[in-house]
Amino acid sequence: MIEALAGSGAGEVQDLAASDLLAAIRDRRRDEERAAADQLVLAAQWADLHPPESIHDAAVFSIPAGGREHEEPIAGEGCPLVAEFCVAELGSVLGVSTTAAKKLIGHALELRHRLPRLWAQVHAGAVPAWRARAVAETTIHSTPALTREAVGFVDVQVAAVAGKVGPAQLDRLVAEAIKRYDLAEPDPTADPEDGWLYVDPRHASIDTQDVHYAGTMRMEAELGIADALDVDRALAHGAATLKALGSTESLNVRRAKALGDLARTQTALDLHTQGTGTAAKTTDTSTDPDTSTDSDTGADPQRLPAAREVVLHVHFDANLDGLLTVFGPTGRLEEGQRLVLLDQIKSWCADSRTKVTIKPVIDLNADLSTPAYAVPDKLREQVILRDRTCVFPWCTRPARRADIDHVIPHDPDAEAEGRPQPGPTATWNLACLCRFHHRLKTHSAWRYEMVAPGVFEWTSPHGHGYRRDHTGTERIDPTGPPDPPGIPRPRRR
Secondary structure (H helix, E strand, O other), X not given: OHHHHOOOOHHHHHHHHHHXXXXXXXXXXXXXXXXXXXXXXXXXXXXXXXXXXXXXXXXEEEEEEOOEEEEEEXXXXXXXXXXXXXXXXXXXXXXXXHHHHHHHHHHHHHHHHHOHHHHHHHHOOOOOHHHHHHHHXXXXXXXXXXXXHHHHXXXXXXXXXXXXXXXXXXXXXXXXXXXXXXXXXXXXXXXXXXHHHHOOOOEEEEEEEEEOOOOOEXXXXXXXXXXXXXXHHHHHHHHHHHHHOOOOOOHHHHHHHHHHHHHHHOOOHHXXXXXXXXXXXXXXXXXXXXXXXXXXXXXXXXXXXXXXXXXXXXXXXXXXXXXXXXXXXXXXXXXXXXXXXXXXXXXXXXXXXXXXXXXXXXXXXXXXXXXXXXXXXXXXXXXXXXXXEOOOOOOOOEHHHOEEXXXXXXXXXXXXXXXXXXXXXXXXXXXXXXXXXXXXXXXXXXXXXXXXXXXXXXXXXXXXXEEEEOOEEEEEOOOOOOOOOOOOOOOOO
């Protein structure tokens, strides 16, 4: 057999097969790029069909900045507005989140209306769609916002090199456009001599999204001289105290632990109770957007934070070994969906100043209910643990920050009129929905039902069906009209 393979002509046959494979995969890539270009056209046409109406606000991005959120349009100046609720159906059909669908529509509109040269190159096959979308993403969210003239300059420059610009080159082009068209407001902090008069450099930042495998996070701060010296002395004293108590860890580790001890012993409660002397009432918005309750939180009218409390939700697998409960070595931390080691949890709980609260185990299969409309804490926790995320198709927003929705709407007049309650507050009638998808369900033609505990079937306004459970989302054969035909592809030259 070996001799036969090594015989005359074997190399040519193998080379021919390899060439065919390379040609085939090249053709598939071209097909993929043409399909991506077609998707941009279809997304723009979908937006054209759905301008904002009286009940639909324009779709926007909520961007956190400076500690507050502000809204940015999904595309730049001169692009048409789009009804926010239409985005969810497009995302569901594509099998992506609503946010991803919003980006697709925004990129399509930005390219078609503000980057026409790049748009033409995409559909001529000269620039792949992903590269054009990267340019659109940058021009949409530029700060300051680019005018039509400024983005036109970027379009000319990028199109001249067939979109072959990297992120750094693109940033330089945008910066040049901002300077060329005088879009930036004068920045007094940039003055080499007097800039310090216009900016306060003090800050304390912790990157909660960057977690080291050792279970640490990075902190950076710039303090006033007096504060910095006081903190330094406190850390030196804390490190010395730990050493006197028998710690054999390095000085850096002891100073880091002393900083944590400092945070645990000096709480925000001391700061605001001295001035007020009494606790005030604050409004706590409930899970339903139209209701609210008052709770005594110990915060003053300026909404200063109450005493420090960090709550972590950790889940470990547990098994019985005889009469002992044995936990797995690795668990899941809800905050940030990170992995956490059992030894880390033990070390946190071993600190005598750590308050450990043991809550009863909640049976996710139990049927809990209440005659009231408001969802009690135990029932709320059961639904959160069961659903884990918003239950809308392909949404991944955490359930703990979501609303608790009555799948069958609660009727507030049923009891007064002597009718049975159609939408009771019960396990089988509650689901976690993020605020956007809660509004979508309430104010649009989207409908869903719980067909089994934690299993939801959704029907879109156009009749497409989806099943969502704790493992994710899958499509159900649509009952509505067929999908529209594709876009004719341009002839290959």
